[in-house]
Amino acid sequence: MIRLNQLVATYTTVRGTVKAVDGVDLEIPSGNIVGIAGESGCGKTTLLKVIYGDLVYPLALDSGGVDYVFADDDRQEVTTETIQQYWFKRISYIPQSSMSSLNPVVKIRKQFVDFLEPKANKEETLDRVRQFIRQLDLPAEALDSYPHQLSGGMRQRMMVALATFFQPDIILADEPTTALDVVVQKGILLLLVRLQRQMQNTVLFVSHDMGVHYQISHRMLIMYAAKAVEFGESAEVFSAPLHPYTRMLIDSLPNIGDDHMRQGVSGRPPSLWDDLRGCRFAARCPLATQRCRDEEPAFIEHRPNHFAACHYAGDELPKVEPSA
Amino acid sequence: MKTILKTNDLHKVYRLGGLLNRVRINALDRVNLHVQSDEPVIISLVGESGSGKTTLAKVMLRLIEPSAGQAIVYDQVVAGKGARTDKKSFLSIVQPIFQNPFEAFSSYRTVDTYLIRTANKITGLPTAECEDLVEEALVSVGMHYADVLGKYPNQFSGGELQRISVARALIPKPGIIIADEPVSMIDASLRMNVINLFLKLKEETRTSFLYITHDLATAYYISDYLAVMYRGTIVEFGHARTILSDPQHPYTQLLLDSVATMNQKWTETEIAMQDMEATEFTAVGCRFRHRCPLAEEICAEVRPGATLLPDEREVYCHVVERELEKV
Ligand SMILES: Nc1ncnc2c1ncn2[C@@H]1O[C@H](COP(=O)(O)OP(=O)(O)OP(=O)(O)O)[C@@H](O)[C@H]1O
Numbered sequence: 002m003i004r005l006n007q008l009v010a011t012y013t014t015v016r017g018t019v020k021a022v023d024g025v026d027l028e029i030p031s032g033n034i035v036g037i038a039g040e041s042g043c044g045k046t047t048l049l050k051v052i053y054g055d056l057v058y059p060l061a062l063d064s065g066g067v068d069y070v071f072a073d074d075d076r077q078e079v080t081t082e083t084i085q086q087y088w089f090k091r092i093s094y095i096p097q098s099s100m101s102s103l104n105p106v107v108k109i110r111k112q113f114v115d116f117l118e119p120k121a122n123k124e125e126t127l128d129r130v131r132q133f134i135r136q137l138d139l140p141a142e143a144l145d146s147y148p149h150q151l152s153g154g155m156r157q158r159m160m161v162a163l164a165t166f167f168q169p170d171i172i173l174a175d176e177p178t179t180a181l182d183v184v185v186q187k188g189i190l191l192l193l194v195r196l197q198r199q200m201q202n203t204v205l206f207v208s209h210d211m212g213v214h215y216q217i218s219h220r221m222l223i224m225y226a227a228k229a230v231e232f233g234e235s236a237e238v239f240s241a242p243l244h245p246y247t248r249m250l251i252d253s254l255p256n257i258g259d260d261h262m263r264q265g266v267s268g269r270p271p272s273l274w275d276d277l278r279g280c281r282f283a284a285r286c287p288l289a290t291q292r293c294r295d296e297e298p299a300f301i302e303h304r305p306n307h308f309a310a311c312h313y314a315g316d317e318l319p320k321v322e323p324s325a
Numbered sequence: 326m327k328t329i330l331k332t333n334d335l336h337k338v339y340r341l342g343g344l345l346n347r348v349r350i351n352a353l354d355r356v357n358l359h360v361q362s363d364e365p366v367i368i369s370l371v372g373e374s375g376s377g378k379t380t381l382a383k384v385m386l387r388l389i390e391p392s393a394g395q396a397i398v399y400d401q402v403v404a405g406k407g408a409r410t411d412k413k414s415f416l417s418i419v420q421p422i423f424q425n426p427f428e429a430f431s432s433y434r435t436v437d438t439y440l441i442r443t444a445n446k447i448t449g450l451p452t453a454e455c456e457d458l459v460e461e462a463l464v465s466v467g468m469h470y471a472d473v474l475g476k477y478p479n480q481f482s483g484g485e486l487q488r489i490s491v492a493r494a495l496i497p498k499p500g501i502i503i504a505d506e507p508v509s510m511i512d513a514s515l516r517m518n519v520i521n522l523f524l525k526l527k528e529e530t531r532t533s534f535l536y537i538t539h540d541l542a543t544a545y546y547i548s549d550y551l552a553v554m555y556r557g558t559i560v561e562f563g564h565a566r567t568i569l570s571d572p573q574h575p576y577t578q579l580l581l582d583s584v585a586t587m588n589q590k591w592t593e594t595e596i597a598m599q600d601m602e603a604t605e606f607t608a609v610g611c612r613f614r615h616r617c618p619l620a621e622e623i624c625a626e627v628r629p630g631a632t633l634l635p636d637e638r639e640v641y642c643h644v645v646e647r648e649l650e651k652v
């Protein structure tokens with residue numbers, strides 16, 4: 002289990018600070034693939050960075066904290082400040098656009114070894130890595146290549162392989178297949194699913210593609226304007242979403258062979274620079290009332306294990322018709 | 326009829342590596358596309374990662390020189406042999422939207438100055454009027470001038486920045502916009518706004534689009550024509566709906582089978598396909614034969630040419646060609 006306690010994370014800029022994660026509070030059960038979706042700029046990457054403990058200026062954790070599944074060797078509680086020593090070993094991160102974030106002039110093997118403890122027997126570990134990636138149908142020579150020598154798909158599979166090698170308790174993956182073709186994407190996702198099933202670790206998986214979430218995520222976290230707005234079992238989130246934003250996300254996408262016009266959610270999310278009151282989705286919500294504009298809805302459990310931040314989530318939502 | 330887009334045996338070779346281990350990558354290998362119409366059209370270009378889609382876009386945008394062949398856009402030869410279009414008129418024919426919005430903007434300049442300068446360079450109008458043009462363009466992608474004022478690219482998320490690049494491309498009101506994965510970093514709810522915006526611009530400003538994407542559902546939704554690429558070659562080309570509802574090339578079929586839909590879950594037994602290797606770019610015969618369930622001897626020896634089917638599509642496959650001859 003990972004417990005996120007009232008996380009508030011901000012970026013400092015010349016214009017002031019912006020709250021990119023604003024009071025996210027939830028409990029993620031272990032052994033799940035948790036899909037994270039939400040508008041661009043709503044704080045998904047920031048949330049992963051906080052959990053990874055990658056808090057470098059201008060990003061800072063203002064308040065709240067993360068309880069990880071594990072204690073450190075001295076039985077001390079691990080915090081976002083001490084989690085760094087477990088990078089790769091117990092928590093790993095596949096960053097957004099990691100395809101270009103690998104250092105182009107350093108061999109993949111070297112970039113990986115840099116994370117190993119200095120004491121560890123590097124050669125022996127490397128041998129084990131070679132064996133491991135071979136099991137995943139990746140050529141061992143790929144380890145000895147420079148990133149540019151590999152195709153985008155191969156690089157992402159290497160990232161997945163390296164991120165899973167130490168069998169970490171937690172894997173954070175930020176859009177690992179965006180920008181890849183669907184054939185390669187499917188290969189990578191099935192690989193990730195297979196590894197997760199074997200290792201039973203917790204995977205937090207950011208993607209804009211709701212079809213991908215439908216395929217692989219056990220649970221869904223929907224974020225909107227720096228807040229968590231819905232969290233529950235995928236099957237239920239897809240079939241009976243509680244938050245109108247979630248429903249619009251699911252209904253807005255076209256399908257091959259379906260000639261209906263689709264409408265995106267009109268309007269735009271509120272600027273995180275402003276002082277926000279009420280429900281942050283209210284301005285774009287077809288069901289919003291005065292109460293929504295005045296009073297911020299709490300993030301509560303409306304059905305067993307199914308949370309949402311909407312005043313009317315307990316009621317049956319009328320279906321939001323995509324207008325023709 | 327106008328030639329909206331035409332490529333004649335377009336070829337682009339990249340050379341990689343040192344003197345001894347030099348590899349040639351045929352990023353575009355004799356690509357032939359042709360779309361003629363008096364109405365604006367949306368052409369989608371889909372296919373494998375690394376198959377040459379961005380290379381094709383860059384050739385048409387004159388960012389790189391083709392190694393052979395030529396590209397024609399709106400009746401003008403824009404690249405390759407016989408290209409003469411001058412810089413200024415070229416800008417009002419073709420405008421780009423790129424895959425990585427972080428590359429499109431200079432990190433040292435604020436986004437508003439960048440947009441105003443773009444508007445100024447193209448129209449020659451004074452700043453105040455350029456501001457109106459920029460605001461108009463930003464509104465159509467769901468933003469406002471005030472949102473970008475004084476901000477640098479790194480202060481936006483990838484998705485936000487991509488909407489701004491769409492706005493930038495709209496400023497000169499071009500004949501065709503080449504949009505290289507314009508929505509891949511944009512979330513589902515806004516994605517359809519951008520896609521619908523393309524449809525609207527096609528109707529209202531008569532702008533054509535070359536839409537490069539991995540998202541086959543949006544390609545189905547907006548396109549008139551569709552080209553499918555695999556390792557530098559076109560494998561199938563024709564009317565979008567015809568191809569997507571009944572793909573004929575084995576690669577197009579594999580592509581459609583791999584889409585993550587919300588209708589049906591993948592089965593546990595599906596095996597990941599082997600990834601590409603650069604050497605296959607230089608292979609003779611059909612590029613797809615190593616993975617093709619239908620591959621025959623001839624596929625290893627002769628590169629398949631275009632077979633024109635009665636529904637006006639072209640398929641580059643020996644098996645399809647033979648089946649057609651039978652009937
Ligand atoms: N370095 C930074 N300085 C200032 N603001 C930032 C910085 N990085 C991100 N932000 C802001 O923080 C908010 C959240 O950004 P974040 O990257 O977490 O969004 P995201 O949900 O991952 O978006 P996307 O889907 O586009 O990747 C955005 O409004 C963004 O503009």
Ligand SMILES: Nc1ncnc2c1ncn2[C@@H]1O[C@H](COP(=O)(O)OP(=O)(O)OP(=O)(O)O)[C@@H](O)[C@H]1O
Pocket residue numbers: 153180181182339340341350352372373374375376377378379380381424
């Ligand atoms: N500047 C370059 N030098 C050498 N090789 C290159 C260069 N640019 C692209 N390539 C290679 O050319 C091939 C085609 O690349 P391109 O970027 O056009 O593919 P793409 O279809 O746009 O891929 P994606 O779907 O990943 O965007 C790839 O094998 C790529 O590695």
Ligand SMILES: [Mg+2]
Pocket residue numbers: 045046047097175482
């Ligand atoms: Mg992000």
Ligand SMILES: [Mg+2]
Pocket residue numbers: 378379380424505
């Ligand atoms: Mg590309």
